[in-house]
Amino acid sequence: MPDVSPGAEGTQDASREAPRAPARGGANRSIATRLIMVAALWSLVALLVTGFVLVTLYREASEREFDARLDVYLKAIIGEMAAGTPSSPAVPGNLGDPRFDLPASGWYWMVMQAETGEVLFSSESLLGDRLELPQPEPGEVLKSVIGGPRSAELRALQRTIIFGEAAAYRIAVAGDTDELRERESDFAGQVALTLLVLGLGLVGAIFLQVRVGLRPLATLSASLAAVRRGDAQTVDEDLPPELRPLAVELNALVRSNREVVERARTHVGNLAHALKTPLSVIVNEVRGQDAPFAGKVGEQAELMRSQVNHHLERARMAAQRRVIGVSCDVEPVLARLIRAMSRIHRDRDLDISLDMKSQVRFRGEEQDLEEMAGNLIDNACKWASSRVRVSVAPQGEGATAERVVVTIEDDGPGLGAQERAEALKRGRRLDETVPGTGLGLSIVVDLAGLYGGDLSLSKARTGGLAARLVLPAL
Template identity: 65%
Template sequence: MTEETISSAAEEAGKAKPRQRSLSGRLIAVATIWSVVAIAVAGFILVTLYRQASESAFDERLDVYVKAIIGDMAGGEPGKPTRPDNLGEPRFDLPVSGWYWTIVDDRQGAVVFASLSLFGDALDLPALPASGETTSVTSGPDGEEIRILQRRITFNDEEVYRIAVAGATKELREQTAEFAGQVALTLTVLGLGLVGAIFLQVRVGLRPLRDLRQSLANVRNGDAESVEEDLPKELAPLAIELNDLIRSNREIVERARTHVGNLAHALKTPLSVITNEARGTDGPFAAKMAEQAAIMRTQVEHHLERARMAAQRRVIGVSAEIEPVVARLARAMSKIHADKDLDIDFEVPKGIRFRGEQQDLEELIGNLLDNACKWSNSRVCVTVKPAPAAGEGRERVEIEVSDDGPGLTAEQRKEAVKRGRRLDETVPGTGLGLSIVADIARIYGGALELDVSELGGLSARLILPMAQAAVRI
């Protein structure tokens, strides 16, 4: 392998695979976050409204008791208010029950009457505003929180009293907390239902995209010739454009193949004439002409083959399964090298495919197998497995052909892939095998790496693009 190839392969391997972002995941996440926020706000509003309604009902209840006290006081003689009795709430008569009332002479500040529930204690009454009425929260005789309603009443324009009725807020807080728990449970169930509905909606809504992706993958892997156009009206134009692009790509490649073939015929005929004329003439000039014509023929065939492969690499929908190719070539090499009685083992997963022309795959593996069989002592091993993904998340396949021959030094491994370079003239061959493999691998965006095998000989590791399966959405 050349230094340029080694550097390119190292840079490619160093590229980190980009993190794929899921469109469905993003939609579900946004909808879920919005649903959670909306449900939380709705729950807060509901609990707040319930608390306000409960407090309003509690204040109306206190107001009823205040009016009942005023009525009882007004029924007595002038200057002698009557003690209120039978307000309809027995807890006013139970000691420290949480429900209290008191009547204070507003001018003198003395307590006139008080409920039995106070049990000799006095309520801590907040200051009364000029309006003569207020509702506030304070602490009761037992330290509990109470809600107190005060009102200033004037009898006969002379007698001014402050009437206060208070009730413990514990029951009110417990009812609010219970309601909040019920709301939280209800909204949680509703939220989970909404998230589930959102998930189903996104999955069902994006199913046509998954179908389009699968259809395009089938085209790329060679299982179909065109993308399915029976899609929703939003995606149908995209499928039509993709099919037009595929057809245009095939037409361009077909024209390139035709031009390459025409060029090959146009060059081979004059070269054949020159070669025949040179061979029919004696002398050093004729021999030199024949030699150079042969070199030209080799170079023309080599570069025309590279042009053909470069065109095929850009064909959409071309792939080949690796396992049948390796099995077929292993059987052929066993017959070709029958005199060496080689043990050719191969391990290839079923269904793994090379993204490219089958004849290129056969040439790649065939050259490596032939080279391994020539130099091995008794054993050749072929191993195929997925390789780490390259840049942009493209899947690759690794094909390793190893033998138990003498192997090569590091310098020899570098020289072996140079076109036309032969390390041993005693073994038949053109010297182009490994260089052609390296060229084809580079054309497909892969690489050829030579190293020491576990068998003790040479290990030729080929990195090629792998036909990808469809990605689920």
């Protein structure tokens, strides 16, 4: 059966990326959207308050102007009455407004005895009716809103005057407020339209301001993405003063990360040299000796050397995994591997195809991708009857791929469910007739785990074995 033997512990490596926590509430809303929403809400509140204040001020000004007109008519009536005697005042004539002569026109005046309330004179527009008025204080000019004929709302102005020593008269002038309310309504509509246009203009200006103001953040993001992809070595520090310290700190972090990786690689090399030499000496000393003790020592020394090589390689891969700005294109690597495997297995005339609908970048070392994909493709070629299919597909939300899935399928005998589980045990070989050490897929699982990915085996659509490799992508 296939030379499949990954270690299960690789799939549980501590360096695997933690799953992303779901966003709570509006935590995933962009800064630009938040700024625009807050500014738009504040502008809406400010414009509503402004509109209310403007309409209120206009209403008060209109009422003062209306009362001033009533006061003119009131003084005109007093002036005409003064033409008579205190006990027999003159009848007011034309006040200069024909509406006082039109029946139920909405404009009325009335003269009454202050003590008895008896109506002495009234405008022709009242048609002998009378206005129900509140009682003013002596010398007070009373303003009030009353009901008039035909249930009209009237704004009235009345005053008590004294002719001579004993003759007191109440004089009232009232006008219909329909005209006043209509003017207020027209003004409120004009204010609403004006503020609406102003509000739309403010929102547009806020949108442009936020977009222009946050553009340096987009520049910083693009520069950081270029470093992560490996297209640049440092983050561009040509930014506004508010963002330049952040770019400087990011560059310091990148440099520190690279220094840590280089130190780790140096220590790994030193440790490898320090351990391999004594083990080689032990193996050489017991080689050629027939004693059981020597054989057991040689066997265990070889096992120790294999384990040291394995774990040192894991340490090297872990260091590479944490390098910022390392990535490679997937298609050239797989195409190169397929050409190599076609030459290696040319005597079997295998059909090895690559199905890749979109370009994807692997976020990691190119040689690591070659090692993982190479082991899987080579394993598939060993057991395929005539065809091996390699497919690549991006995996992620939206337009940005968060993972790349590489699937290698063959049309060989395949493995059962129990055999696939056995194959995922370190150093396990299910068929000794095929060359191999049983460590090929162990390397794949270890590398995939260090990159936060994984490897799984299943039944292929062609009946053979399907290996599904999931890796981080850009």
